[in-house]
Each structure stands twice: as C-alpha cells, then as structure tokens.
Amino acid sequence: MNKDMQKYLDKAEVLIEALPYIQRFNRKIIVVKYGGSAMVDEHLKEQVIKDVTLLKLVGFKPIIVHGGGKEISRWVGKVGMEPEFVNGLRVTDEATMELAEMVLGKVNKSLVQLVESLGVRAIGISGKDGGLLAVDKKYADGEDIGFVGEIKKVNADILYDLLEKDFLPIICPVGLDDSFNTYNINADDAACAIARAMRAEKLAFLTDIEGVYKDPHDPEALISELKVSEARGLMNEGYIGGGMLPKLHNCIDAIEHGVSRVHILDGRIPHCLLLEIFTNRGIGTAILNDSEERFFTEN
Numbered sequence: 001m002n003k004d005m006q007k008y009l010d011k012a013e014v015l016i017e018a019l020p021y022i023q024r025f026n027r028k029i030i031v032v033k034y035g036g037s038a039m040v041d042e043h044l045k046e047q048v049i050k051d052v053t054l055l056k057l058v059g060f061k062p063i064i065v066h067g068g069g070k071e072i073s074r075w076v077g078k079v080g081m082e083p084e085f086v087n088g089l090r091v092t093d094e095a096t097m098e099l100a101e102m103v104l105g106k107v108n109k110s111l112v113q114l115v116e117s118l119g120v121r122a123i124g125i126s127g128k129d130g131g132l133l134a135v136d137k138k139y140a141d142g143e144d145i146g147f148v149g150e151i152k153k154v155n156a157d158i159l160y161d162l163l164e165k166d167f168l169p170i171i172c173p174v175g176l177d178d179s180f181n182t183y184n185i186n187a188d189d190a191a192c193a194i195a196r197a198m199r200a201e202k203l204a205f206l207t208d209i210e211g212v213y214k215d216p217h218d219p220e221a222l223i224s225e226l227k228v229s230e231a232r233g234l235m236n237e238g239y240i241g242g243g244m245l246p247k248l249h250n251c252i253d254a255i256e257h258g259v260s261r262v263h264i265l266d267g268r269i270p271h272c273l274l275l276e277i278f279t280n281r282g283i284g285t286a287i288l289n290d291s292e293e294r295f296f297t298e299n
C-alpha cells in the first residue's frame with residue numbers, strides 16, 4: 001500500500017474511533033467554558049471555535065460560556081489601575097465593572113462572529129438578557145470584593161429555546177441582582193451554574209495549564225483523574241491556588257449536581273476538545289464521583 005493510501009486509511013480510522021462518542025453525545029448538552037490563553041491567541045481561538053462548531057454540526061448541543069479575565073486585566077492596567085484578586089475572584093469596583101462589561105461584551109460578539117463565519121447560527125447573550133443569570137452579592141471569605149455576583153438562579157428556558165431553534169448560545173458572565181445592578185461573575189461559576197441548570201452531559205473547562213497538578217512546578221505531577229474527596233483534600237492542604245480554586249470548586253459542584261462528565265483541559269493544545277471527546281486518549285484532568293470507577297490505572 002502506498003503512503004498516501006495509508007494516510008487516508010488512518011484518517012478513516014480516526015472517524016470510526018469517533019463513532020461511539022458521536023452516538024453517546026448525540027443531542028446531549030455540552031457546556032464549554034472557554035478562557036485562558038486559548039482566548040488570547042487568535043489561531044488557538046479559531047481552532048477552539050471550529051471544534052465547538054464541529055460538535056454542533058455532528059449533533060451535539062454545545063453552549064459556550066466565555067471568560068476574558070486576561071483581557072480585562074490588560075484594560076484595567078491601561079487605565080492606570082492595578083488588577084486585584086481574592087481567591088481567584090476579581091475585586092470589582094464601579095470603574096472595573098464598567099471595563100469588564102465592555103471587554104466581555106466585545107469578546108462575546110467576536111466569538112459570535114467567528115461561529116457565524118463557520119456557517120453555524122450563534123446568539124451571544126449576557127446573564128442580563130431575559131434574566132438568564134440572577135445574582136446576589138458574593139463575598140470572598142467574608143471580604144467585600146465589590147460587584148462580584150453569586151448566581152442564585154439560572155433561567156434555563158431561554159437556553160432551551162435557543163437550542164430548540166438550533167442556535168449555538170454564547171454566554172458572557174455578567175448578571176443582575178434583584179435591584180438590577182450589574183455584577184461581574186467568575187466565568188467558571190457561570191459555566192457550572194448553567195451546566196447544572198441545563199442538566200448537561202458534559203462540562204469542559206478550557207484553561208491555560210495541562211490540568212490539575214499536585215505540584216504546579218513538577219510536570220510529572222499532573223493528575224489525570226481526581227475524585228471529589230481527593231480534590232477537596234488537595235484544596236484543604238493548600239495544593240490549589242489562584243484561578244484553579246474556583247475552577248475546582250465548580251467541578252465538584254457540577255459533579256455533585258448531576259453533570260455526568262467534568263473535565264479541565266489545556267486550551268493551548270490544538271483541538272483538545274475533540275481529542276477529549278472523540279478518542280480514548282485521556283487528556284487534562286477528569287473529576288470523578290467518589291463512587292465512580294477510574295478509567296486509567298493509577299501510576
């Protein structure tokens with residue numbers, strides 16, 4: 001057999017390997033939290049959006065919840081302020097809120113534009129639209145961090161309606177409180193709340209690190225499967241810091257509230273979403289219920 005023929009056969013193999021996964025996730029809701037470096041690099045951005053578009057076209061029901069923390073920090077710096085975080089949450093005064101909403105709105109529409117250019121209908125909305133995300137003020141360990149919202153209600157009907165009409169919803173993490181004040185919401189919190197409310201089959205967090213590490217300075221210490229009790233242990237023992245804290249809290253919350261599969265993936269790896277969903281190769285960190293069997297053997 002010549003080399004070209006072998007190349008085509010290999011491609012066919014890959015498609016066949018995807019078949020059971022396409023069947024399993026057909027018509028199922030997959031929430032993709034898109035943030036980190038994969039968002040800043042235009043080439044990676046296009047790849048991520050192409051992957052989600054492909055999921056849509058093969059019959060999945062993806063919902064994108066995006067962040068934009070790095071871009072917000074860049075603009076906060078540009079106007080001469082210093083970005084400040086407590087437990088991975090941005091301290092958000094009135095001026096920061098205004099900037100955050102502007103930046104997130106722009107990110108939202110650029111993602112809509114990209115999806116539309118690939119031939120899929122997208123609708124970009126923020127948590128303000130149709131009461132999608134209703135919030136209360138959130139505190140970080142009792143500390144006042146300004147206009148940061150804790151989601152208390154998700155109006156899932158809007159999203160069901162959009163999916164029913166075959167749109168790809170793209171959600172920006174800004175919401176309203178009972179007095180209609182604007183709040184900044186951590187995008188991981190928004191993705192988790194939406195995945196729970198929509199009873200999603202899968203929640204995938206795309207970020208800028210391979211997954212959860214026991215020691216972020218030791219590349220050998222990447223954890224491919226993490227049970228809920230182990231995740232709690234790592235957090236209590238101080239192994240988890242920065243933006244990984246809200247992420248892991250949300251992973252646990254999602255798994256404990258009916259989301260079947262929760263993953264943290266490295267958005268810097270091209271097509272990480274497709275690799276995770278359509279192949280047997282485990283990438284990133286999967287969060288498992290304590291009662292669930294491990295797929296990979298422990299090393």
Ligand SMILES: Nc1ncnc2c1ncn2[C@@H]1O[C@H](COP(=O)(O)OP(=O)(O)O)[C@@H](O)[C@H]1O
Pocket residue numbers: 035036037067069088188206207208209211212213214215216239240241242243244245247
């Ligand atoms: N134990 C850990 N394992 C992996 N990442 C960690 C850990 N502790 C802290 N982190 C930090 O958390 C970051 C991911 O959170 P964040 O930057 O907020 O991601 P995103 O912007 O994608 O939401 C990593 O880049 C890393 O610096």
Ligand SMILES: CC(=O)N[C@@H](CCC(=O)OP(=O)(O)O)C(=O)O
Pocket residue numbers: 034035036066067068069070072088089090100148149173184185186187188243
């Ligand atoms: C309250 C809070 O922290 N809000 C986040 C919202 C954006 C976000 O979460 O972006 P990433 O997912 O890219 O980090 C922020 O202002 O950075």
